[in-house]
Amino acid sequence: VPEVGKPGFVLAEDEIEYGIGIHGEPGYRKESMQPSRQLAEELTGKLLEAFEAKSGERYAxxxxxxxxxxxxxxxxxxxxxxxxxxxxxxxxxxxKLGNYMTSIDMAGLSLTLMKIEDEAWLEALESPVKTIAW
Incomplete structure (x- = not known):
């Protein structure tokens, strides 16, 4: 936060933190930088476990x-x-990919999955909108 005059958290050059919050809240684990595939396996695995995902399901x-x-x-x-x-x-x-929820000097990624249980949900996601962001 700029007015505080110091970083909200510090990571080494070769370190990542899983689960960190948008305002620097601590995550659940720090470790050495990993290739993208390993990061994807960690995050996707946790979400699919929470969803109790089954073959044939559709996701956003x-x-x-x-x-x-x-x-x-x-x-x-x-x-x-x-x-x-x-x-x-x-x-x-x-x-959908891009910078939708940002934080000052925040490098990293967040992953959101939504199980499409109703065709209307997909239709809503794909509908044209006029907003200042998205």
Missing amino acids: LLINGMGATPLMEQYVFANDVASILGDAGLDVVYR
């Missing part, structure tokens, strides 16, 4: 770049997540 995918993660890195991560979901027999029917 949102990847948020937090503000300082290059779009190319978001696409590499998205490809890894889509591959993992496909290997699990899940169908990704909607994708």
Whole structure:
């Protein structure tokens, strides 16, 4: 936070933190930097376990770049997540990538999955909108 005059958290150059909050709230684990595929396996695995995902289900995918993660890195991560979901027999029917919820100098990613249980949900996600953001 700029007015505080010091970082809300500190990570080493080669360190990542899983589960960190948008305002720097601590996550559930710190470790050395991992390749995109390993990050995707960690995050996707936790979400699919929580969903009790079953082959044949349809999902919407949102990847948020937090503000300082290059779009190319978001696409590499998205490809890894889509591959993992496909290997699990899940169908990704909607994708959105970009910087949607940002924080000052925040490099990282957030992953959101939404199980599409009703065709109207997918229709709503795909509907044109006029907003100042999204």
